[in-house]
Amino acid sequence: MGSEMCVRDGYGNNARAILDLFRETYPGHKDAGVLYMNDRFNGFMVPSRLLEAMNSYGGTGYQYVQAYVYPMFGGVVPIHTASCIPFWFRNTQMISSWIAGDEETANRVADQMAGALISFAHTGAPSQNGLDWEAWTADNGAVMVFDTESAVRYHHDDELFKLMAESKIEQ
Numbered sequence: 001m002g003s004e005m006c007v008r009d010g011y012g013n014n015a016r017a018i019l020d021l022f023r024e025t026y027p028g029h030k031d032a033g034v035l036y037m038n039d040r041f042n043g044f045m046v047p048s049r050l051l052e053a054m055n056s057y058g059g060t061g062y063q064y065v066q067a068y069v070y071p072m073f074g075g076v077v078p079i080h081t082a083s084c085i086p087f088w089f090r091n092t093q094m095i096s097s098w099i100a101g102d103e104e105t106a107n108r109v110a111d112q113m114a115g116a117l118i119s120f121a122h123t124g125a126p127s128q129n130g131l132d133w134e135a136w137t138a139d140n141g142a143v144m145v146f147d148t149e150s151a152v153r154y155h156h157d158d159e160l161f162k163l164m165a166e167s168k169i170e171q
Contacts, residue, residue: 003031010035014167021160026067028148032076033069037164051136062126063136065157067147068109070095071102087146090114105148112150 008015022034051061066084069075086095087110092103099106116126116133126133126144134142134152141155 003034006032006035010169011164011167012169014163018160018163018167021163025157025160026147029067029069030076037160048136048138048141052138055137060124060135062120062133062144063142064144064146066109066113067145068106070098070106071100072098084113084146086110087113088117109146109148109150113146116144 004015004019007018011018019031019034022029022031022037026033048063051063054061066087068087070083086092087106090110090113092099092106092110096103112128112131115128116131119128120126125135131144131150132152133144134140136142141158142152143154143156145151145153145156
């Protein structure tokens with residue numbers, strides 16, 4: 001009930017619907033994680049707008065979300081800006097206290113992310129053996145979700161962010 005009350009403070013009567021969509025979008029994540037979501041529809045970082053522009057000029061783009069939640073602080077606080085760097089460069093030994101107790105999963109995610117980066121550098125596409133990564137288009141909304149089970153998902157959080165944007169209570 002505590003998470004719903006906090007979500008209600010920011011999003012009013014749509015708190016329950018937002019929590020339900022969050023659970024569907026990020027299965028296995030703690031409800032408090034929704035409180036850390038960035039508004040990619042109205043925020044300064046709108047990857048789809050950048051990708052649409054790239055596509056309009058004939059370019060190809062790939063979108064990702066690192067949804068893996070560090071076990072520190074009881075697994076409540078998700079990754080924030082630039083915290084994915086140790087995963088892209090396979091340097092999880094530099095954040096050993098952050099991943100303590102979940103090293104196997106963290107290292108698997110790091111292997112996937114670093115492998116995608118290496119593949120992208122070699123081929124121009126981040127797909128790798130066992131992890132296909134489709135290029136983003138406005139129609140497919142393909143996003144690689146790096147998590148305990150990584151996979152490309154399509155328009156996976158569009159409804160969640162749309163409802164959050166529509167429901168946000170200005171403070």
